[in-house]
Amino acid sequence: MSLLLSTWIKFFFLFAPFFVMSMFLALTRGETPESRRHVANKSIIAALAIALVLMFFGSTLFAVLGITLDSFRIGAGILLFMSAISLVKDGTRNHATGMPNEERDDISVVPLAVPTIIGPATIGTILVYGAEFKGWEFVIGLMGLVAALLTLGVLLYCSSIIERLLGRTGLNILSKITGLILAAMAAQIFMGGVMGFLQPIAG
Numbered sequence: 001m002s003l004l005l006s007t008w009i010k011f012f013f014l015f016a017p018f019f020v021m022s023m024f025l026a027l028t029r030g031e032t033p034e035s036r037r038h039v040a041n042k043s044i045i046a047a048l049a050i051a052l053v054l055m056f057f058g059s060t061l062f063a064v065l066g067i068t069l070d071s072f073r074i075g076a077g078i079l080l081f082m083s084a085i086s087l088v089k090d091g092t093r094n095h096a097t098g099m100p101n102e103e104r105d106d107i108s109v110v111p112l113a114v115p116t117i118i119g120p121a122t123i124g125t126i127l128v129y130g131a132e133f134k135g136w137e138f139v140i141g142l143m144g145l146v147a148a149l150l151t152l153g154v155l156l157y158c159s160s161i162i163e164r165l166l167g168r169t170g171l172n173i174l175s176k177i178t179g180l181i182l183a184a185m186a187a188q189i190f191m192g193g194v195m196g197f198l199q200p201i202a203g
Contacts, residue, residue, distance in 0.1 A: 003137065007144030008151075013181045014125055015047075015117050016083075017152050018174035019093060021159045023116050027107045033160075040156035042108035047117040048149050051126055055142060058130035069131050070196030076124030077190025083121035084186055087179025091172040093119060117152070128189060 024043075028036045062069060083093050093116070118126075126145075133141040155162065163171065 004140050004144055004147075007141050008147045010129075010185065011145050011148035012151055013178055014080075014122055014185070015148060015152055016087060016093060016175065016178050016182070017155050018171050018178055019087060019091070020112075020116055020152060021155055021162065022091075022168070022171050022175065024112060024156050025159050025163055027112065036160075037157060039108045039112070040153055042106075043112035043117065044149055044153040044156070046109045046113035048146065050114065050118050051145055051149065052142070054123060054126040055130035055138075055145060058127040061127065062131060068196075069128070070193040072124065072131070073128050073189050073193030073196065076121070076128050077186045077188075077193060079121040079124050080189065081183055081186035083119065084179045084182035087182065088176050089179075091175045093121075117149075125185075125189065 024036075024040065028039055031039070061067075062072060086093055129141060130138075166174070
């Protein structure tokens with residue numbers, strides 16, 4: 001139970017929910033509540049499909065490319081740290097694209113699902129977690145991933161109410177706090193990769 005809870009929390013903050021909510025509100029400004037719910041549903045489903053593919057095929061991808069898990073830990077940790085710094089500094093992810101007033105046919109997949117929810121740093125981190133989890137841990141990891149995205153979906157459904165309660169400043173502050181948590185996660189992933197490299201040398 002504790003592993004499920006910790007995995008859910010990690011994935012929840014990995015998706016930078018308050019930044020995603022800010023982007024969602026900006027991109028759907030002027031839309032009807034029904035239209036907003038439709039966009040939220042499609043973006044969460046698209047993000048879930050991409051995340052599940054990454055979780056299942058992370059180890060296979062490493063084997064095909066000849067990349068060690070420790071190498072990817074270091075790379076993913078750096079990317080996630082850069083994303084965290086961007087959240088803390090500017091309240092936005094450095095990979096976010098697309099202006100709120102930009103004309104789009106369907107914003108649910110691009111830019112909401114990709115790259116707002118599933119960006120380069122998120123992709124790298126999910127690949128690392130997918131390769132690290134073994135046996136029942138993998139099942140629990142999947143449950144935590146799904147639960148995190150469902151929680152994000154609930155936040156998007158309630159985004160208008162949350163915006164009225166917290167205001168844009170409140171959402172921006174929560175995004176910065178999320179960035180601090182992501183920075184700690186990034187450091188842990190990065191150091192895990194470094195220690196993996198140093199272990200054979202020390203031995």
